[in-house]
Amino acid sequence: MLEQRGRFTASRLAIYAALLLAVLFFALPAWFALMNSLKPLEEIQAGNVLGLPARWTIEPWIAAWSTACTGGPACRGLAHYFINSLLVVVPATVISTMWGCFNGYVLAKWRFRGSDAVLFLLMFGTFLPAALFVFPLSVIFARLGLSDSLVGLVVVHTLYSLPIALFFRNYFVGFPGELIKAARIDGAGLWVIFRRIVLPTAKPILVVVSIMQFTSIWNDFLFALVLAPSDQQLVTVGLNNLTNVQEDVAHHNTYMAAALIAGLPTLLIYIAAGKYFVRGLISGAVKG
């Protein structure tokens, strides 16, 4: 009996040891970035890269936000990149989610000829690398002069997000048909049923998909790199410029603060709504 209990705690210990070991690996970059973003540069140059700061400072954060150089003559930090990203991400998230919701509903509840073909085409879209679309899009953008504003980028993100209709479809397939049938008998059309009956019940999936959309559009680099106007770049591109700028001294503390600023919105969403976040990724990470 005693021996059994001893073995029991030993295996518990092994479990916790393995889990903690994994934490070391996964949390290392976060710890590293956070600590170094709060240190003066001299400490880092003296070799203290993994320990706590001897003197705490938020200077690197201020520099990363408003004064760090990002190539060329510009030394205005990440602030305007950050705002440009918001200008693209918020409308693109709202429009693509609503459109996907509506399309998914129509696909789920109104059987019609060719709906299987639509399904096939949408599913296939989730597998295609964005890099393939960037060439023709860059040519089209140049022809039509779309590279002058961020609107083109919102449109491209919305189109590229078309397959999210599939998540809504799968959700609505499980939605009780009686309610819709009753509403139809009452004379409600497609649109009225959608707005009055379907949309209010779709809140959980709407939250999941909008979180997913926000994250993937915020984190996008490829479309932003090629299709954004050169004077209105987005935050991923800004961060990449900032850390690759040629300087006499590499301001590692500022780079880390900038990386954290660029990752902050999605990290906050993850911390605040982790459950939805995970659910969305599990059901929908095929896209990207």
Add this chain to the structure above:
Amino acid sequence: MSAGLSISPLDDGRARRLHESAKSTGGRGATRSTPRLERWLPQLVISPAFLVSVLFFYGLMLWVVLVSFTDSEGLIQYGWAGLRQHQRLWADDNWWRALWNLLRYLPIVVGIPMVVGCLLAILLDQKVRFEGSFRTLYLYPLALSWIVSGTVWRWLLSPDTGIEAWLHGMGWESALFDWIVRPDRAIFALSVVAVWHATGFVMAMFIAGLRAVDDTVFKAAMIDGASLPRIYWRIVLPTLRPTVFSAALILLPAALKTFDLVVVLTHGGPGQSSVLPAFYMFDRFFRRDQMGLAAASGSIILMMSIAIAVPYILGELRKQRHA
């Protein structure tokens, strides 16, 4: 209301609507066309989505394939070049290196997250304390872009300032961790970051799968005297096959698309040693004015995507028809 329509009391609402629409457009023609409009409405509504997806996904894709048969260099031109661009592609050592890198990169970034993710999920399933905190710490990389992850990792991996320098500082003078600057190891430096990024996600999928396994399975096997590892290996893991399958289906295309990570971490270097196909394609198109060649490599990447996608989609559609 015309006499031709028999109206039962149950259909009152429908009758009212028909009545109203008859009033508004006048005459019996409208009463008959309402159901027909109803039948066509979904097609009308979905067709913009349909058209856009056809044009966007398939039109642009076709265009890329088309360009691979032209003599486009710095500009898109439509002079027919036959298979010349494709011949050039397969004669290019850098393309072969990109494929060879992909061949080494794929099994690592699919296999390791799968094994480690599954292991972590099983460990977390043993009613451990602080399970939520552990999960949060394993999973947060997913919220971050490749650019953010790569910015931090590039420093950690660089030998003069990162982990190696720290180990030297701790007194381990011979410590060596310089993959990122070694041509024969740079692809493994990329793999480290990709594994770090994806493992938590696979773990979350396995946790969802494990939670769906019935507790009675464990109890029955325990009574039979089976040990816990044995139960997992023999009984639980085989039931998780769908999870393995869908995780692979997410990891594989993602690995195939790897582009941002190469840009931020190594920029394909040192030299051309850590180039992956998507980066190769981008590099030829935008930086080297070899658009035809880029399109040819794009066609190959497209074919690889099709090879992954089509069997899955056909299976999915068949499943739905049976359901």
